[in-house]
Amino acid sequence: MVAMHIDILTLFPDSINAVMSESILGRAQKNDIIRIEPHQIRDYTTNRQMQVDDYPYGGGQGMVMQAQPLHDCWQAVCQDAGYRVHTIYMSAAGRRFTQADAIRLKENYDRFILVCGHYEGVDERFIEECVDEEMSIGDFVLTGGELPAMTIADAVCRLVPGVLADASCFQDESHYSGLLEYPQYSRPAEWQGRKVPDILLSGNHVAIARWRRKEALRRTMLRRPDMLERYQPDKQDRKLLDELRQELAKQEETQA
Ligand SMILES: C[S@@+](CC[C@H](N)C(=O)[O-])C[C@H]1O[C@@H](n2cnc3c(N)ncnc32)[C@H](O)[C@@H]1O
Structure with a gap:
């Protein structure tokens, strides 16, 4: 069993794999220390067009991701885990993610779900039914939740023992102790x-x-x-x- 398993519900699993299989996190996944597993929400549609979004009730611009495919995808992950997995929705309207959250998630969970919205967001009833917390990575709006989900996955996974060479690698860094890091220099002098x-x-x-x-x-x-x-x-x-x-x-x- 890996020390940290993060399931990412997304319409763009390839974009997650492309980034998360590189460098330090890629190596940690190969060594079975962590697992970052994207799940294609579209695989859980029940219509022939495999459509995941529809017009917003009340009118207005854009499309809203429907609750059913998101819920069924989420349920499949929970069934695989054998329990109701802690679930975080990536949201510009969520609470701002900090290093303290990265430490809390690493300490409290060995598996959690990150849900990536797209278009105008997701049907509120999915959030009410399945989501435990909503998190934002900053006061700006992105086109989708993939970059925020990868940001959180990266910040959490690098705290997992064995991912970095030594705990001092992250303990000495900005934000861990409540301070910014000192300036760094390398060769030449x-x-x-x-x-x-x-x-x-x-x-x-x-x-x-x-x-x-x-x-x-x-x-x-x-x-x-x-x-x-x-x-x-x-x-x-x-x-x-x-x-x-x-x-x-x-x-x-x-x-x-
Ligand atoms: C275009 S945004 C939707 C913005 C939404 N209509 C609002 O005004 O809050 C599409 C998706 O990108 C993600 N997203 C955008 N900005 C984000 C941020 N700052 N932090 C986390 N997720 C974000 C969310 O998953 C969101 O559902």
Whole structure:
């Protein structure tokens, strides 16, 4: 059995397979650590034209995905699992997905369903009957739920043990600890006249860790003050934050 199984209900399974079978997630699927399985909603239609959408009641532009094929596709997945699988509908009107949701989904479920809408969306009665949560990946509207579903699947699967080389790969990153990540550099030590900060070449691991922490705090302070407001700094962080505030005040003084 895989450690994480994500079923994606979609009209475009090939687009899911094309992306999810590549790179790190593709390798994790080959190694049976995770499984990302698209299901063609159209296979569950009961009409000869295999039509999945119809006009909206009340009039208006566009088409709405009908409840029946979605429900039957969803039911087939639940029957395969042997239980009612936790179900998330990708929706521009849903709650905004965050790293905390990725961690929650990874901790609470070893299988869940992502439903991709298309056109004007899906019949509300399918949502009432089968969906546990509605999630948005941001305040904008896409043509379909495939990119949001792949976004969530990717964010969750990379937290599953064995997908990345080591837990520190995702624990040190932006958002995991409530901060943005420090800047990263690779070889060469000088490129286009721009040098890598000396401290990173010093071999002093304690000093490097302190520098990285301070730069993570600096970035978060400058780019995402909303995140810093929610962040609970420890003693060392508080000291670094004081240093940063003094540095920034000095910079402002010299610029004035
Ligand atoms: C054109 S959108 C429908 C938008 C819908 N009429 C509305 O105003 O909220 C088609 C599908 O794309 C997906 N989608 C679009 N934007 C999204 C977003 N920001 N987050 C998650 N899913 C989204 C949803 O599955 C949706 O059913």
